[in-house]
Structures are given as C-alpha cells and as structure tokens.
Amino acid sequence: xxxxxxxxxxxxxxxxxxxxxxxxxxxxxxxxxxxxxxxxxxxxxxxxxxxxxxxxxxxxxxxxxxxxxxxxxxxxxxxxxxxxxxxxxxxxxxx
Amino acid sequence: xxxxxxxxxxxxxxxxxxxxxxxxxxxxxxxxxxxxxxxxxxxxxxxxxxxxxxxxxxxxxxxxxxxxxxxxxxxxxxxxxxxxxxxxxxxxxxxxxxxxxxxxxxxxxxxxxxxxxxxxxxxxxxxxxxxxxxxxxxxxxxxxxxxxxxxxxxxxxxxxxxxxxxxxxxxxxxxxxxxxxxxxxxxxxxxxxxxxxxxxxxxxxxxxxxxxxxxxxxxxxxxxxxxxxxxxxxxxxxxxxxxxxxxxxxxxxxxxxxxxxxxxxxxxxxxxxxxxxxxxxxxxxxxxxxxxxxxxxxxxxxxxxxxxxxxxxxxxxxxxxxxxxxxxxxxxxxxxxxxxxxxxxxxxxxxxxxxxxxxxxxxxxxxxxxxxxxxxxxxxxxxxxxxxxxxxxxxxxxxxxxxxxxxxxxxxxxxxxxxxxxxxxxxxxxxxxxxxxxxxxxxxxxxxxxxxxxxxxxxxxxxxxxxxxxxxxxxxxxxxxxxxxxxxx
Numbered sequence: 070x071x072x073x074x075x076x077x078x079x080x081x082x083x084x085x086x087x088x089x090x091x092x093x094x095x096x097x098x099x100x101x102x103x104x105x106x107x108x109x110x111x112x113x114x115x116x117x118x119x120x121x122x123x124x125x126x127x128x129x130x131x132x133x134x135x136x137x138x139x140x141x142x143x144x145x146x147x148x149x150x151x152x153x154x155x156x157x158x159x160x161x162x163x164x
Numbered sequence: 165x166x167x168x169x170x171x172x173x174x175x176x177x178x179x180x181x182x183x184x185x186x187x188x189x190x191x192x193x194x195x196x197x198x199x200x201x202x203x204x205x206x207x208x209x210x211x212x213x214x215x216x217x218x219x220x221x222x223x224x225x226x227x228x229x230x231x232x233x234x235x236x237x238x239x240x241x242x243x244x245x246x247x248x249x250x251x252x253x254x255x256x257x258x259x260x261x262x263x264x265x266x267x268x269x270x271x272x273x274x275x276x277x278x279x280x281x282x283x284x285x286x287x288x289x290x291x292x293x294x295x296x297x298x299x300x301x302x303x304x305x306x307x308x309x310x311x312x313x314x315x316x317x318x319x320x321x322x323x324x325x326x327x328x329x330x331x332x333x334x335x336x337x338x339x340x341x342x343x344x345x346x347x348x349x350x351x352x353x354x355x356x357x358x359x360x361x362x363x364x365x366x367x368x369x370x371x372x373x374x375x376x377x378x379x380x381x382x383x384x385x386x387x388x389x390x391x392x393x394x395x396x397x398x399x400x401x402x403x404x405x406x407x408x409x410x411x412x413x414x415x416x417x418x419x420x421x422x423x424x425x426x427x428x429x430x431x432x433x434x435x436x437x438x439x440x441x442x443x444x445x446x447x448x449x450x451x452x453x454x455x456x457x458x459x460x461x462x463x464x465x466x467x468x469x470x471x472x473x474x475x476x477x478x479x480x481x482x483x484x485x486x487x488x489x490x491x492x493x494x495x496x497x498x499x500x501x502x503x504x505x506x507x508x509x510x511x512x513x514x515x516x517x518x519x520x521x522x523x524x525x526x527x528x529x530x531x532x533x534x535x536x537x538x539x540x541x542x543x544x545x546x547x548x549x550x551x552x553x554x555x556x557x558x559x560x561x562x563x564x565x566x567x568x569x570x571x572x573x574x575x576x577x578x579x580x581x582x583x584x585x586x587x588x589x590x591x592x593x594x595x596x597x598x599x600x601x602x603x604x605x606x607x608x609x610x611x612x613x614x615x616x617x618x619x620x621x622x623x624x625x626x627x628x629x630x631x632x633x634x635x636x637x638x639x640x641x642x643x644x645x646x647x648x649x650x651x652x653x
Contacts, residue, residue, distance in 0.1 A: 075528050084483060084527040085490065086520060087508035096521050099582050103525065106583055107472040110541055113548065120543030121550055123374050123404065124599020125361045125625065130403040144267040150497035157492055160502050 075100050167191040167330040168648070171239050171387040174333065175231040178238045185225065185238030188333075189218035189282055192240045196285075196331045199651055204306050205316070205326035207245055208253055209285035214240070217282040224280070235390050237280030242332035244323045245286040246293055247378065248367040249273050256369050257289040257301040257319075260514025261495040270367020271399045272336060272378050279394040287322030287335060291516045292486065293343055293371045295319050296588050299579050300518045307575070309351055309649035310615050314572040317347030320381065324351035327381045329652045334382045334391055338368055340375045341474050342567075342592025345604035348381055349567035349618020352606045352647060354635065355381045356388045359625045360599035361406035363392075364399030372481035373404075375474075375596040384645050385605065385635035389413030392628060408626060416629045417636045421455040424634070427462035427560035432591055438570040444608030444617040445566045448638065452564070455637050462560060464552040469545050470594040471586055476529050476542035477597070483526030489514065521582060550598040557624045562634060565591050567604040567618030595622055603631045606644040616647075 077097045081088045088096070142155050151158040166174070166188045177183040193211055200206055221238040231237050243249055246256050248266035250273075255261045269277070276283055290300035298306040298321025306321040308314040309328045316325040320337030324347035327335050337344040339357035348355025357379045368378055380391035390413070397410035428449065433442065453459055491497035491510030498509035515523070529538035556563060569590060578585045595602040600622055607619035619638075623631040639645050 075524070077524060080524050080528045080531065082508075083531060084523050085487075085504065085507040085511060086515070086523055087505075087512040088520070089512075092517075092520065096524055099521060100525055100528070103475065103583050103586070107476060107538070110469055110472050110476075110545055113466075113469065113545060115541060115544035115548070118544040118547050120540055121546040122543060123360075124550060124597070125359075125404065125406060127361070127404060127406065132400055140267055145493075147267060148262075148264050148494035150262075150491060150495070159492055160500065160506055162503060 075104070165191060165330070167195050167333070169333070170383045171236065171333055171390050174239060175235070175237070178225060179231055181225070185218040185221035185282065186215060188238060189214050189240050192332055195329065199329050200331060202307060202312050202651065203309055203325050203329055204304060205287055205322040205329070205331060206242070207255065207286040207288050207303055207322070210252070214282060214284035217284070221280060221282060229280070234280030236276060236394060239281050239333050241276055241281045241283055242285035242287050242323070242326050242335045243273070243283060244289050244320050244335065244337045246289060246338055246369045247272065247336055249283055253286055254369070255286070256293070257291045257303060258514065258516065258519070259302045259496060260489045260511070264495050268367065271364035271401060272395050273367065275394050285332065287320070287326055289322055290319035291519050292369070292482070293319040293338055293340055294482070294518050294522055296342070296346060296585055297578070298322065298347070299575060300516055302516055305575055308572045309651060311572065311613050313574060314615070315350065315575055317350035317572065319343040321347045323381045324348050324353055324355065327353045327383060328649060330648070334380055334387055336378060337381050338376055338378050339596065340372050340478060341596050342589045344379045344381060345567050345592050345602055345618065345620060346589065348604040350572040350616065352616030352649070353381050353383060354385055354388050354606070354645065355379065355604045356392060356628070357595065357602045358392060358396065358628055359601040361404050362408065362601070362626065362628065363395045364402040364405045366399055366401040370485040372478040373485060374481060375478060377596070385632055385639050386417055388603070389417060389632045389636070411628060413629055413632050416633045418633070419455070419637045419640050421452060421457040421634060421637050424457045424562070425560040426452060426457045426459045427556055427563045428459060429462050429464045429467065429556070429563060429565060431464050431467035432565040436569050437566060438610070440610040441566050441568070441570060441617050445619055448607040448619045449564055451638060451641055452634065455641060457634070460560065462556045462563065464556060464594070466545065466548045466552050467594060470549055470597060471590060473542045473545045473549065473597060474593045475525065475586060476538050477546065479522045479526030480530050480539050481526070483523045483530065486519070486523055518582070546597050549594050553594070553598045553600055562627070562630050563622040565620045565622065567591060567620040571610045571615035571617060591620060600625050601628045601631060603635055605635045605638060606647070608644055
C-alpha cells in the first residue's frame with residue numbers, strides 16, 4: 070500500500086503548533102514514511118479483538134470526596150509567565 | 165572510592181561509621197567534576213543542598229537511625245529531569261518549561277526521602293522522554309561512558325551514564341518504550357522497569373500515560389531490589405497505581421534457579437541482531453541453565469507489530485498530554501495577538517523537532533476520519549501483543565532476550581531518520597504495551613570497540629521478584645556488572 074500523505078498544515082493547526090514551511094515539508098515526508106510502516110497493522114484481522122486502553126484494567130477508581138491540602142495560589146502562580154491579582158494573564162479573548 | 169560502591173556496601177560502611185554520608189556525597193560531587201564534562205549526564209545539581217542533606221543524614225546516623233529503618237539512608241540518588249523534586253528545576257530536556265521550579269515532590273521522591281536518600285541533580289534525557297539516544301535533549305546529548313563518540317541510549321541516557329560512571333549510586337528513570345532498559349544496556353548498568361501500576365506516576369511529567377512507568381538504574385540487582393522496595397506501593401494520587409503492598413524483594417535474593425522455566429522468544433533472535441550481542445545473550449542463557457533454570461523456545465507471534473502499535477498509541481497519548489504546554493500557566497511564553505497565536509508560537513519556539521513530529525503524528529491518528537483506522541486498530545493489536553505474553557507466561561516464569569539489537573551507535577548516526585531510530589526499540593516496546601515488568605542486566609561486551617551488551621528479562625505482571633531473583637543469581641556467578649568504563653578511574 071502506498072504511503073499516506075498527511076495534511077501537515079491542517080494537523081499542526083489542530084495541535085496549536087506553528088510550523089515553518091521547511092518543517093511542514095520535512096515532517097510531512099518523514100511522517101508519511103512512518104505511516105507507510107504503520108500500514109503493516111492492516112495485515113491483521115482484528116475484527117474479533119477487544120481494544121486495550123490500559124494494560125492493567127482498573128475500574129471506577131474513586132476516593133472519598135473530601136478536601137485535602139493542595140497547592141497554594143502563590144505556588145500555583147510561581148512559574149507563570151504573566152500574572153496579576155492572583156490570576157494568569159492571557160491575551161484578550163472576547164471583544 | 166566511596167562513590168564506586170553499591171547501596172548494600174555503603175549501608176554497611178555508613179552503619180559502622182567507616183564513612184560519613186557527607187564523605188560519600190562529596191565523592192560523588194568530585195566524580196562529577198572529574199568526568200561529567202565528557203559525559204554530560206547532569207543538566208544541573210545543587211552542591212550546597214546535596215551536602216546539607218548528607219549532613220542531616222550524618223546527624224540521624226549519630227542518633228542511631230539504622231538502614232533497617234531507612235534502607236537508603238545517606239545514599240545519593242540522582243533524578244531524571246522528568247520527575248518533580250520540590251524546589252528543584254524541572255525541564256524534561258526541553259526549552260518549553262523555561263525556568264520552571266517544581267512546587268511539589270513526586271510520590272517516588274517523597275518515598276526516597278522517607279527512606280533516607282540524598283536526592284540531588286537533574287539528569288539529561290530526550291526531550292519529554294521521546295527518543296532512544298538522548299540526542300533529542302534541548303541541552304545536547306549525553307555521551308556513552310565506554311566511547312564518548314557514541315550515544316548513551318535514551319530516553320534516560322543521563323540516568324544510565326551517571327550510574328555507569330559512579331557520579332551517583334543509583335538514579336531514577338522513566339520507561340515508556342524501553343527508556344530505562346535500553347540506556348542501561350548501552351551503558352552497562354542494571355535498569356528495572358516495574359509493571360505498569362507498581363510505582364506511582366504522581367509527579368512524573370506524562371508522555372504516554374498508559375505506558376509510562378518510573379523505575380531505577382543501579383549497579384547491581386540487589387540494589388534494584390532495595391530501590392524497588394522503597395519506590396513501590398499504592399498511591400491514592402495515581403488512580404492507575406495498583407492495590408499491592410510495597411515489595412520486599414530482598415528476601416528473594418537467593419542464588420538458586422532450580423526448576424525455574426525461562427522462555428527464549430524465537431522472534432527476538434532474527435536478522436538485524438548483532439552477532440556479538442547474540443553471542444553474549446546466548447552465553448548468559450547458558451549460565452542461567454548452569455544455575456538450574458530450564459530454557460525452552462517460545463513464540464511471541466505479534467512481535468513484528470509492536471513498533472507500529474507503539475508509535476500510534478504513544479504519540480496519540482502524547483499529543484493530548486503535551487497540550488498543557490501552551491505558554492499560559494508555566495514556562496516559556498511567546499506572545500501573540502490572541503490565545504491561539506500565543507499557543508502556536510510558544511509551542512513552535514519551545515518544542516524540538518522530535519516532539520513536534522510526535523505531536524503531529526499523534527494528532528493525526530486521533531483526528532476525525534482516522535481514529536478507527538489507526539488508534540482503535542492499534543489498541544486492538546495491543547490486545548494481541550499482550551495476549552502473546554500472557555500465553556507465554558502460562559508455560560514459563562520469565563522471558564530472556566537481548567535488550568537491544570546492537571550495542572551503542574554513533575552520535576548522529578540515526579538522527580536524520582526517525583523510523584530507523586524507532587526500530588532500535590524493537591525488543592523493549594512490547595513490555596510497555598503489555599504492562600509487564602522488564603529488566604536489563606549487563607551480560608558481556610562487543611569487541612571492537614568494547615561496548616556493553618544487555619540481557620533483558622521480562623516477567624509476568626507484578627513478577628518483579630522473579631526477575632530480581634534471576635538477575636541476582638546471574639550476578640553472583642558472573643562479573644559483567646562490575647566492569648567500569650576506563651574513564652571513571
């Protein structure tokens with residue numbers, strides 16, 4: 070089967086990752102090579118196989134809904150690039 | 165030299181007050197000054213803090229605290245740059261975290277501290293643990309201690325090289341597709357990847373959450389057992405951590421392998437396997453037979469599909485996990501006129517090429533119209549790969565393979581061809597997909613140049629005791645794990 074072409078520009082937009090035209094070209098070529106290799110999974114009949122999301126299936130892991138110690142506001146903001154009034158600052162979202 | 169000793173040897177010396185924790189820590193710091201300019205295992209370390217921790221240990225020793233109470237009392241343990249240590253930098257080998265300082269301790273760090281370890285240093289790695297050579301670090305590659313023109317392996321290359329060169333006594337790594345076992349093999353140390361769920365991942369920066377597991381790199385199997393005893397156990401902060409008590413591995417370290425059944429998977433001894441690697445592994449298997457183990461050939465028929473499966477599942481999970489690095493809450497920010505541009509520019513400037521490639525691939529395989537063809541299919545093949553192992557473990561107690569197809573390759577040799585690099589993980593990846601445990605143990609050397617070879621032991625889910633028993637018995641009968649790279653002395 071022929072190697073698949075990825076619309077790198079579109080996928081990069083979905084991933085919120087700005088790429089240069091050179092990166093789009095390089096990654097596009099490298100990833101169609103990788104996808105060509107991945108095609109081998111189509112050799113297998115998996116119609117009767119259940120998917121595995123986790124190797125150790127643990128179901129409904131819960132704990133009592135009780136407040137415990139957590140990061141202080143100060144600690145949570147310590148690594149932030151921009152803050153004001155105890156909040157993260159981002160560019161204006163709404164007009 | 166104190167820094168050349170193992171945990172068990174040091175425990176003896178510290179207990180008898182033949183050496184102090186400060187002297188030991190100082191010996192490691194001196195070794196870093198002597199060799200790390202050539203190895204580049206450490207991204208940073210805090211000399212003052214390390215010595216202060218050691219002084220605190222010496223006070224405890226003077227007060228009568230014992231290694232029975234705190235098994236790692238005074239032992240310097242260095243940490244892969246993907247695990248949070250409160251007050252220390254955390255970069256994941258990336259530029260995108262900027263000057264990030266961890267606001268809390270990972271559970272494994274709290275456990276190590278409670279056991280008396282001196283936690284110091286940040287160890288180099290492939291950016292976000294994505295790679296097999298540590299060449300993907302934004303801070304430059306770590307060099308192989310046996311030949312500095314070669315890779316240390318990855319992604320925990322710094323963790324393996326630091327232990328191999330006696331710059332620390334043990335280290336923490338993380339293993340998503342072989343990232344502890346492969347560098348351990350290539351640097352000539354012991355690397356243990358516990359079963360998925362055995363060790364809490366709280367405080368480990370996530371790459372592929374269904375595959376990631378924290379483990380240790382040590383100088384021998386006995387030390388790995390001591391470390392796992394400290395690291396393992398349920399943690400309510402990680403919902404995938406299993407309700408198993410912490411292991412008491414020391415009790416299984418007796419030399420007899422009589423009646424133990426080992427499987428050699430025929431799919432692992434194929435073209436592409438280096439002749440000298442194959443010879444070393446077969447010699448090790450012969451040694452295990454002499455120690456009483458029975459060896460039979462087994463089949464893991466879906467082995468050939470593991471890499472394709474892994475690079476769908478791991479990249480899909482990574483694309484979701486790495487969405488958090490967006491320039492808003494921490495780390496690097498490149499401003500833009502709106503949040504979308506801010507995210508896109510920050511991620512463009514902050515991530516390296518391999519991380520970008522995997523985010524693109526992972527986003528693609530999850531995108532509308534491709535999910536069933538790639539992601540869902542890969543999850544089904546994952547079931548087949550896991551079933552191969554569970555079937556094999558009905559017949560054998562552990563599986564023996566090479567850890568890697570070749571010894572360490574040259575820096576730069578595979579960096580232009582991602583697929584070629586991915587294929588070097590062929591023997592380690594299935595273990596993570598299956599959630600079983602795995603371990604690499606030094607088992608010999610190639611001749612020209614002289615480079616370490618690793619023997620991989622794969623065990624049943626939560627079968628670490630069996631692996632440690634085999635590895636320990638092997639190390640009682642052989643001396644490969646005691647060999648030191650020439651530049652350490």
